[in-house]
Amino acid sequence: xxxxxxxxxxxxxxxxxxxxxxxxxxxxxxxxxxxxxxxxxxxxxxxxxxxxxxxxxxxxxxxxxxxxxxxxxxxxxxxxxxxxxxxxxxxxxxxxxxxxxxxxxxxxxxxxxxxxxxxxxxxxxxxxxxxxxxxxxxxxxxxxxxxxxxxxxxxxxxxxxxxxxxxxxxx
Amino acid sequence: xxxxxxxxxxxxxxxxxxxxxxxxxxxxxxxxxxxxxxxxxxxxxxxxxxxxxxxxxxxxxxxxxxxxxxxxxxxxxxxxxxxxxxxxxxxxxxxxxxxxxxx
Numbered sequence: 001x002x003x004x005x006x007x008x009x010x011x012x013x014x015x016x017x018x019x020x021x022x023x024x025x026x027x028x029x030x031x032x033x034x035x036x037x038x039x040x041x042x043x044x045x046x047x048x049x050x051x052x053x054x055x056x057x058x059x060x061x062x063x064x065x066x067x068x069x070x071x072x073x074x075x076x077x078x079x080x081x082x083x084x085x086x087x088x089x090x091x092x093x094x095x096x097x098x099x100x101x102x103x104x105x106x107x108x109x110x111x112x113x114x115x116x117x118x119x120x121x122x123x124x125x126x127x128x129x130x131x132x133x134x135x136x137x138x139x140x141x142x143x144x145x146x147x148x149x150x151x152x153x154x155x156x157x158x159x160x161x162x163x164x165x166x167x168x169x170x171x
Numbered sequence: 172x173x174x175x176x177x178x179x180x181x182x183x184x185x186x187x188x189x190x191x192x193x194x195x196x197x198x199x200x201x202x203x204x205x206x207x208x209x210x211x212x213x214x215x216x217x218x219x220x221x222x223x224x225x226x227x228x229x230x231x232x233x234x235x236x237x238x239x240x241x242x243x244x245x246x247x248x249x250x251x252x253x254x255x256x257x258x259x260x261x262x263x264x265x266x267x268x269x270x271x272x273x274x
Binding site: 001002005008009012013015016021024025028031032035038039042043044046047050051054055058059062063065066067069070072075086087090094098101115116120121123124125128129132133136139140143144146147150151153 | 175176177179180182183184186187188190191194195196197199200202203204206207210213214217218221226227229230231233234235236237238240241242243244245247248249251252253254255256258259264
């Protein structure tokens with residue numbers, strides 16, 4: 001689990017700092033896989049499986065698809081005013097904070113995680129969270145419709161006058 | 172010990188997500204950073220629900236994470252459609268040029 005945490009932390013750096021968007025998406029994939037490993041190590045097997053299927057399977061593939069469709073693999077120079085010095089300063093600040101945090105990490109020693117079985121999780125999903133589950137289904141459906149509307153071309157949403165369209169179709 | 176490390180990891184992921192949103196210019200990269208922050212929140216919920224030591228609390232927390240992951244998938248789908256609409260208007264390469272909500 002420590003290895004997975006280290007890999008995920010390095011993947012964050014790759015996502016934030018790499019200019020190549022495809023590499024950033026690969027970093028995101030590595031983070032998703034490492035997080036699934038952490039979830040499995042903690043004992044949350046259902047969440048680990050869902051993270052693998054939805055996170056690594058669907059989300060990252062959607063990102064790569066968008067990168068390929070938009071042909072936007074390379075990003076130009078950042079227009080952020082302070083640029084490099086900001087990154088350096090925040091890296092130093094993060095190092096200081098993390099060295100303090102690692103010094104105190106032993107005192108954060110909590111109860112070893114006791115995760116419920118999958119049946120208990122699904123039980124609470126289908127009893128207490130039933131309405132929320134239905135709402136998520138509705139939300140997915142609405143977002144499907146929204147994506148279809150957003151991805152159409154503009155002239156399909158507001159059609160041109162009929163005469164011109166007939167002209168085009170007649171030939 | 173490991174629980175402390177996981178708290179630190181969630182903090183690191185959220186902080187680098189914020190940095191990515193601030194620094195990056197491409198809408199796709201900003202969106203990946205948002206996804207990073209969402210995953211940090213998920214990780215923190217999983218770790219926190221396990222550390223309560225009560226099985227009922229933990230199962231409710233894991234159910235919440237399940238729903239959050241589905242929410243994240245819907246968010247990604249809509250966001251990428253918005254990004255294609257941006258790219259169609261010629262503003263896809265930089266968020267600095269996308270300053271109006273009207274298409």
